[in-house]
Amino acid sequence: MVHPCLRKHTHESSAATGYFLCAPCISQTERNLRTIPGLHQECLHQVSTTSRRGNPTKVSGSRRRDHLNFSVLDARYNILATLESWSEMVAEKLSTAAPERSAPQLARFLARHLQWLASQPPAADFADEIEGLVAELRSTVDPDPTSLHTLIRTCVMENCGGTISALSKSSRNARSRNIECSAGHSWEMHEWLNLRKLMEQQRKGADA
Known part of the structure; x- marks a missing residue:
């Protein structure tokens, strides 16, 4: 028996034999x-x-915010x-x-x-x-260049009134950027997954 592919198509397609997809x-x-x-x-x-779109030529001693x-x-x-x-x-x-x-x-x-x-x-x-x-x-x-993706989120540290924003100061070594809150708490970039989970838990707690 021939079944239609379960996905939406402009034109009807039959699923391959033994499958639910064409x-x-x-x-x-x-x-x-x-x-x-x-x-x-x-x-x-x-x-x-700014990592790929910025001017690769940097004046010595200048400060840049990424x-x-x-x-x-x-x-x-x-x-x-x-x-x-x-x-x-x-x-x-x-x-x-x-x-x-x-x-x-x-x-x-x-x-x-x-x-x-x-x-x-x-x-x-x-x-x-x-x-x-x-x-x-x-x-x-390949993002929309007009979209800044600037977000501000409440710090996940207990009793901290600071905020975590999408703005971070770059250090001398561009690979050592941290995520920081306005009160001084800091996370390495590789800690984002754990930080993201804490943010989600915090959001759910606020919605409860």
Whole structure:
């Protein structure tokens, strides 16, 4: 019995035999999975909005303030969270070990099990989410130059009235930028994932 592909198409497409997706959707999802690691790495160049667009010639002794692009950090966080969630589902259902929590490892794991995923009822959701991740990464790598992505967030430290903004002073070494709150608390860039989780917990607590 022929079933329609569960994804929305301009023209109706039939799912491949034994799958919930048509052959073009399966192929596109595989390409998207193989594209994610490179885009995930490339968007690091956009963490500081002046890192690639600024004038590479700097007058000695001049001071520069780099804008930390929170949307980039959020995008990287969302990519890992989404890939990890699908990978955990696959690992549990197939009784196999989950991959290391990194974009390349998670994407490769999902690509290896794509045929199985395409044969499951949530196949369309999976394909849509992977496509959405690629679109988000591409917009991050090549952002709208008119968008400043300037956000201000309450510091996550207990009893701190400071705010964390998307503006950070660059140090002499451009690779050692920190995320700072107005009261003086500071986090290294690699601590963003943990900081992001604390911000989310804080937001949920405020909404409760």
